[in-house]
Amino acid sequence: MRITTALIALGLGVTSARAQTTIEWWQFWTDPSIKPTIEAMVQDFERENPDIRVKLTDLTWANGHEKIAIAVASGTAPDVLELGSDWIAQFAAEGQLADISDDIALDSAGFNGWSLATYRGRVYARPWILGTRVLFINQDLLKRAGLDENTVPVTWGELMAAAQAISKLGRGVYGWGSNIAEKHRLYKKFLPFVWSNGGQILSDDGEFCVISSTRAVGALKFYKSLQDCCSFVDDQRGLEDAFLDNKIGFIISGDWLLKRIQQEKRSIRFATSILPGNNPNLGEERTPGVRSIAEVYPGKSFLGGEFLAVTTSSTHRAEALKLIAYITRPENQVRFCKANYSANPSSRNAQQDAFFQENPHLQTFGRQMRLSSHPPVDPDWVFMEDEIEKAVEDVVFNDAAPGEALRRAQIRITELRTKAK
Amino acid sequence: MSLPRSATSLALTSPWTITLAAFWVFPVAYSLYMGFTDYRLLAHGHAWVGWDNYRELFADPAFLSALRNTFIFVLGTIPLTTVLALGMALLVDRPFQGRAFFRSAFFLPSITSMVVIALIFMNLYQRGGYVGLLAELVGLPVPANGFLYDNGTALFAIMAMDVWMSVGYYMLIFLAGLQAVPHELYEAAEINGASAWRRFRSITLPLLRPVALFVIVINSIKSFQVFVEIFVMTRGKFDTMTCVYFVYENGLTTAFRVGYASAAAYVLLVIIALFSVAQFALMRRRGPAW
Numbered sequence: 001m002r003i004t005t006a007l008i009a010l011g012l013g014v015t016s017a018r019a020q021t022t023i024e025w026w027q028f029w030t031d032p033s034i035k036p037t038i039e040a041m042v043q044d045f046e047r048e049n050p051d052i053r054v055k056l057t058d059l060t061w062a063n064g065h066e067k068i069a070i071a072v073a074s075g076t077a078p079d080v081l082e083l084g085s086d087w088i089a090q091f092a093a094e095g096q097l098a099d100i101s102d103d104i105a106l107d108s109a110g111f112n113g114w115s116l117a118t119y120r121g122r123v124y125a126r127p128w129i130l131g132t133r134v135l136f137i138n139q140d141l142l143k144r145a146g147l148d149e150n151t152v153p154v155t156w157g158e159l160m161a162a163a164q165a166i167s168k169l170g171r172g173v174y175g176w177g178s179n180i181a182e183k184h185r186l187y188k189k190f191l192p193f194v195w196s197n198g199g200q201i202l203s204d205d206g207e208f209c210v211i212s213s214t215r216a217v218g219a220l221k222f223y224k225s226l227q228d229c230c231s232f233v234d235d236q237r238g239l240e241d242a243f244l245d246n247k248i249g250f251i252i253s254g255d256w257l258l259k260r261i262q263q264e265k266r267s268i269r270f271a272t273s274i275l276p277g278n279n280p281n282l283g284e285e286r287t288p289g290v291r292s293i294a295e296v297y298p299g300k301s302f303l304g305g306e307f308l309a310v311t312t313s314s315t316h317r318a319e320a321l322k323l324i325a326y327i328t329r330p331e332n333q334v335r336f337c338k339a340n341y342s343a344n345p346s347s348r349n350a351q352q353d354a355f356f357q358e359n360p361h362l363q364t365f366g367r368q369m370r371l372s373s374h375p376p377v378d379p380d381w382v383f384m385e386d387e388i389e390k391a392v393e394d395v396v397f398n399d400a401a402p403g404e405a406l407r408r409a410q411i412r413i414t415e416l417r418t419k420a421k
Numbered sequence: 422m423s424l425p426r427s428a429t430s431l432a433l434t435s436p437w438t439i440t441l442a443a444f445w446v447f448p449v450a451y452s453l454y455m456g457f458t459d460y461r462l463l464a465h466g467h468a469w470v471g472w473d474n475y476r477e478l479f480a481d482p483a484f485l486s487a488l489r490n491t492f493i494f495v496l497g498t499i500p501l502t503t504v505l506a507l508g509m510a511l512l513v514d515r516p517f518q519g520r521a522f523f524r525s526a527f528f529l530p531s532i533t534s535m536v537v538i539a540l541i542f543m544n545l546y547q548r549g550g551y552v553g554l555l556a557e558l559v560g561l562p563v564p565a566n567g568f569l570y571d572n573g574t575a576l577f578a579i580m581a582m583d584v585w586m587s588v589g590y591y592m593l594i595f596l597a598g599l600q601a602v603p604h605e606l607y608e609a610a611e612i613n614g615a616s617a618w619r620r621f622r623s624i625t626l627p628l629l630r631p632v633a634l635f636v637i638v639i640n641s642i643k644s645f646q647v648f649v650e651i652f653v654m655t656r657g658k659f660d661t662m663t664c665v666y667f668v669y670e671n672g673l674t675t676a677f678r679v680g681y682a683s684a685a686a687y688v689l690l691v692i693i694a695l696f697s698v699a700q701f702a703l704m705r706r707r708g709p710a711w
Contacts, residue, residue, distance in 0.1 A: 065674065066673050066674065069462040069463055069673075069677045070462060072462070072463055073462040073463065073677075090463065090676075091463065094461075094463040094464050094465070095465065096463060172549070180566070180570045180658070180659075181570075181658035181659060182656070182658070183656060183657075183658070233548075233565070233566040233570060234548075234566075234570075382675040382676050383675075383676065386675070393658070397570075397571075397572055397659070398572060
């Protein structure tokens with residue numbers, strides 16, 4: 001009798017396993033404004049693929065990285081992972097992400113952001129929603145400072161002059177918003193200045209660290225002078241609060257601030273523009289008659305984003321790839337971006353949607369993305385990042401000399417890379 | 422049918438002993454082992470590296486500064502907390518109107534969530550916050566970006582908060598100790614003409630010695646392990662990196678170097694053990710230890 005029951009149970013198990021595969025997806029979108037969209041997309045996917053069920057698990061930015069690492073270590077990693085771009089190399093180098101180079105070859109043309117997911121020539125994740133940061137300008141403060149409210153600082157010099165003018169208003173009003181020493185955030189604020197000044201982290205061939213080049217040092221000097229002359233210093237959230245309260249003239253922020261302004265129905269009068277540049281070949285002089293800012297003063301920003309990857313431990317690789325392909329379809333990216341007010345879908349087709357084309361702020365983000373760089377895709381980036389942040393902290397909070405601080409960082413990074421080899 | 426006595430007691434204590442063995446003894450022993458390996462969460466497998474982690478630790482400027490900050494934290498807060506707690510206990514020991522109110526008011530911070538207190542103090546310490554305004558009123562220099570975002574003041578600001586929040590708890594322990602002091606001793610001393618100061622020095626303090634030892638040892642261990650305040654308020658930045666935060670940051674974030682972090686945790690364990698042994702030895706010494 002018992003044996004019969006067991007056989008029946010086994011038989012049922014086998015049939016249902018054949019009929020349906022369950023895959024697990026760990027993702028970070030828990031905000032009530034976007035979670036329903038994620039769930040709806042998953043339901044639509046299941047309707048399209050009746051043989052696949054998706055189990056969603058939410059992660060938070062506060063401890064998601066930890067949870068993923070622990071899951072990987074204990075062999076309980078899900079099939080599909082949402083990863084921030086700066087984690088891909090780390091997980092890929094340890095062999096935790098499936099190499100999907102051959103699976104995505106067909107549609108690679110339609111997407112931006114592949115370089116962020118490519119480690120040693122192989123692709124380990126698919127770009128989903130990218131992200132960059134632009135300059136937010138408080139137009140009320142410009143006006144109060146006696147400047148044209150449509151002023152858009154195109155060069156570092158113009159930014160400094162406008163920030164100084166706004167700071168002169170006094171009474172708790174500052175021209176510029178500068179970040180405190182926040183891990184994983186400070187470098188994202190500083191590196192755009194390095195890139196905009198023609199500096200780099202590694203040499204073109206990726207062999208040497210060049211973070212103490214004259215151009216990088218110049219960038220740090222300017223960053224420091226901006227902080228010293230007219231800055232409100234706080235964490236990113238604090239800066240955004242102060243900006244929305246008309247206390248800061250200029251801050252660098254991402255599309256989440258657009259979402260917040262809309263959600264909270266803030267009445268602030270603001271503009272967005274690509275970051276000011278400082279083309280070292282042209283100096284601070286603007287060439288008369290040249291209209292294209294991008295060509296003359298490339299104000300480069302930071303490029304990052306959300307990626308979807310399949311873990312090596314997944315036993316449902318095909319189904320996992322199907323889910324990833326579905327979620328990153330252009331129409332689903334548009335759906336996601338509309339709900340979340342995201343400015344930078346990875347799909348070029350999605351970018352053509354009226355939602356992005358008709359909103360000047362989202363267009364700024366689109367333009368800025370084409371003028372963005374990202375740190376090297378390297379498992380040791382976490383250490384390099386730490387050294388660069390230490391140098392910036394040392395200079396802006398301890399008055400260390402920029403040249404020396406960056407030279408120390410360069411020496412430490414070179415040592416690390418030599419050791420890693 | 423009856424089981425032998427020892428078997429019964431073993432069975433009855435087993436839920437606790439098993440939990441202790443599985444979730445305490447085993448992890449502690451395993452992390453001792455991991456401290457000698459290059460174990461990283463993300464990597465497949467790990468190798469024995471001998472004393473490499475320990476050698477690296479003592480050459481790592483971040484760890485050395487974490488050690489320094491931890492010692493500043495412990496040596497800065499313990500004497501202050503102990504003296505204040507004793508003083509407050511003496512104050513609320515004598516009968517006066519509203520005594521119950523003050524006793525509970527002093528104790529209140531120690532039953533409040535550390536995270537909540539940290540968030541409130543972040544507000545007080547920020548640029549334009551009350552602490553800054555008060556300091557300005559009395560002509561003290563105020564850091565431009567607030568007390569927590571300044572290398573010179575951040576650690577001390579957190580220490581001040583820690584004293585404020587823990588002093589009530591130790592006051593309560595001292596109070597219990599004070600009430601255990603036999604009243605006849607005071608009466609006898611008074612009859613013999615001892616002054617209040619003399620009674621305090623010759624009766625109260627010596628009899629409170631075991632309580633004081635308890636307070637100092639417990640508070641030292643707790644202070645060596647300071648973490649939540651740092652995690653909430655500064656994330657180890659602005660020269661506030663402490664040992665436990667160092668362990669967390671290296672073991673559970675960025676590179677997930679569990680082996681390295683385990684070694685750091687063991688260095689801290691040895692320091693705490695030595696410190697506690699020294700405290701016991703000092704306090705047990707005969708004669709006026711005060």
